[in-house]
Amino acid sequence: MFDEDGRLDPFLKTLLYGVFALALGKMLWTWLTGTAVAWIFNGPWAWLTGHPWWAALIGAGALVMLVGAARAVLVVLGFAGGYVGPLPAAPPGPEPDTADEGVTFRMRELAAMSPSEFEEACAELLVRDGFTDVQRVGGAGDLGADVRAVDSDGDLVILQCKRYRARVTSGHVQQFNGTARPHHGADVAIMIGLAGFTEPAATFARQHHITVLGRAEIKKWAHGTHLYQAVNVLT
Numbered sequence: 199m200f201d202e203d204g205r206l207d208p209f210l211k212t213l214l215y216g217v218f219a220l221a222l223g224k225m226l227w228t229w230l231t232g233t234a235v236a237w238i239f240n241g242p243w244a245w246l247t248g249h250p251w252w253a254a255l256i257g258a259g260a261l262v263m264l265v266g267a268a269r270a271v272l273v274v275l276g277f278a279g280g281y282v283g284p285l286p287a288a289p290p291g292p293e294p295d296t297a298d299e300g301v302t303f304r305m306r307e308l309a310a311m312s313p314s315e316f317e318e319a320c321a322e323l324l325v326r327d328g329f330t331d332v333q334r335v336g337g338a339g340d341l342g343a344d345v346r347a348v349d350s351d352g353d354l355v356i357l358q359c360k361r362y363r364a365r366v367t368s369g370h371v372q373q374f375n376g377t378a379r380p381h382h383g384a385d386v387a388i389m390i391g392l393a394g395f396t397e398p399a400a401t402f403a404r405q406h407h408i409t410v411l412g413r414a415e416i417k418k419w420a421h422g423t424h425l426y427q428a429v430n431v432l433t
Contacts (some may be wrong), residue, residue: 301326303420305413308361308392316361317344319420320390327424329355342377349426353385366391366410368398375406386431392416407432 301322308316317336324332329347336344336359345357356378360366371389378387387408389395394412395403403410409432411419418428425431 300422302422305417305420308416308420311361313359313361316392317359320357320359321345321347323419324355324357324425327426329425341381342374343382346382349386354383355386355388356382356384357388357390360389360391360393362391362393365394365396366399367396368402371395371399371402371406371408371410375402375408378408388425388431390416404432 303319303323308319311319314334314336317334321332321334324345324347329349332345332347334345342358343356344359347355347357349355358374358378360370366389374387374389378384388411389403389408390411392413395410400410402408409429411429415429419425
């Protein structure tokens with residue numbers, strides 16, 4: 199019924215909305231063809247035909263009020279009236295903080311990203327969690343380092359981000375193990391596999407102190423949990 203991100207299945211949501219709309223439409227139609235029609239013809243319509251001058255006066259007043267209300271809305275939205283010309287310069291102030299402390303991603307969003315977009319998303323989550331010197335360095339010849347960052351203890355963190363459809367294998371973890379610390383000097387080596395890891399891969403990672411994030415850990419991290427709280431970091 200609910201997907202991995204906790205949202206109601208789109209088909210069921212459409213079905214529920216359709217049932218609700220049909221029930222509401224049936225109630226409205228019953229009211230219009232019954233009570234409402236009889237009330238209109240026996241109440242207001244009878245009064246209007248019996249007092250034409252008062253009806254015209256009330257109609258003109260309502261029209262004036264409607265035009266005034268519409269003009270007020272246009273002024274508020276900037277389409278009519280008000281000051282026309284260049285806006286005054288804003289007073290100088292502190293530079294805005296570009297880091298968004300509320301960055302989150304849905305699993306479906308991550309799955310729809312390209313490999314480079316997935317690496318960028320991981321970098322944004324590190325910034326959200328307070329990591330410094332965050333750099334996306336993934337690309338040809340990156341030797342396994344997709345994102346670099348420094349945590350609150352001053353440790354260098356190296357991330358390799360795998361947005362594969364299949365689980366990450368032991369061979370990929372072995373390659374990362376051969377470069378993360380010897381070449382990049384990582385204090386904390388982390389592999390992120392959107393489809394998860396095979397059991398041999400996870401076993402090798404534990405033996406060589408490489409932290410791995412599968413779907414469950416990525417979901418926690420992407421939904422707002424700090425990286426180090428979403429997984430046990432191995433150093």
